[in-house]
Amino acid sequence: MKMEMKKGVETVVINNGNFVEEEELSSCKFSHLLASKDRDFLLSSTGAQVKVSELEGKVVGLLFAANWYPPCRGFTQLLIGIYQQLKTNIPSFEIVYVSSDEDLDAFNGFYQNMPWLAVPFSDLETKKALNRKYEVEGIPCLVMLQPDDSKGEATLRDGVELIYRYGVQAFPFSKERLEELHDAEREKLENQTLANLLGNNNRDYVFSHTNGLLTQVECFVHLTHLHATVFHYSTYYIM
Structure with missing residues (x-):
C-alpha cells in the first residue's frame, strides 16, 4: 500500500489504483485493506500465497499481536485451539495475523506456529492502515469482521475477551450472537x-x-x- 500526499491530505493507493483519502479509510471493504497496489495475496502457514479475494464471504478475525509480548504468546496458543476446532466444521472462518514483531526473524519465529494467514511482515503500510482503521491501542487485539461488513458496522473489536469468555461458542462473533450469550448468562445467574x-x-x-x-x-x-x-x-x- 503506497502512502502519498494529495493537496495536503494523506491518501492511500489501494489495489484498484484509485486515491482514497484518509477519512475515507473507514468505508473501505476490509479485503481491500489486506491487499496493496503490488500485492493481492496473504501468506499461509505453509509458505504458500493465498489470494485476498478468497476471504470474501468468510468471517475474518484480524489478530494484532507480537512475539515480544508474553500475553500475546499466551492468547495465541489459546486461539490456535479455538481456530482448529472451528475450521474442522466451519470452512467459512479465517484469521489473519497483523504483526507488530520487531524484525523478520521474530515474525518468522512466531508465525511458524500459527495455522492461519498473515499480512507479509515487509508490508508496513498495510499494517499501519489496519491499525488506524480499527483503532488498535493495545495487543493482543482480535477484530472480528463479518462477510457482509463493508463499513465496519458489524465489526467487533473485543475478540480477545470473547475468546477467553466463550471460546468456540462465540462463533460467528456477530453482535447478535454476543447478545444471545449475554442473555444466556443473565438467565443463568437468575436461575x-x-x-x-x-x-x-x-x-x-x-x-x-x-x-x-x-x-x-x-x-x-x-x-x-x-x-x-x-x-x-x-x-x-x-x-
Missing part, C-alpha cells in the same frame, strides 16, 4: 444452581476420591448427586 456453578456445557461432573485414592471410575460424581449430598449434609448439621 443459579449448584450444578450451574460447578459445571459447564462440556462437563456435568466433578472429581472425587475414596479413601485417599483417585480411581478412573470413582472420580466422576454427577452434580445432581452432589447437590443431593450437600443438601443432606446441610440438613444433618442443622439438626
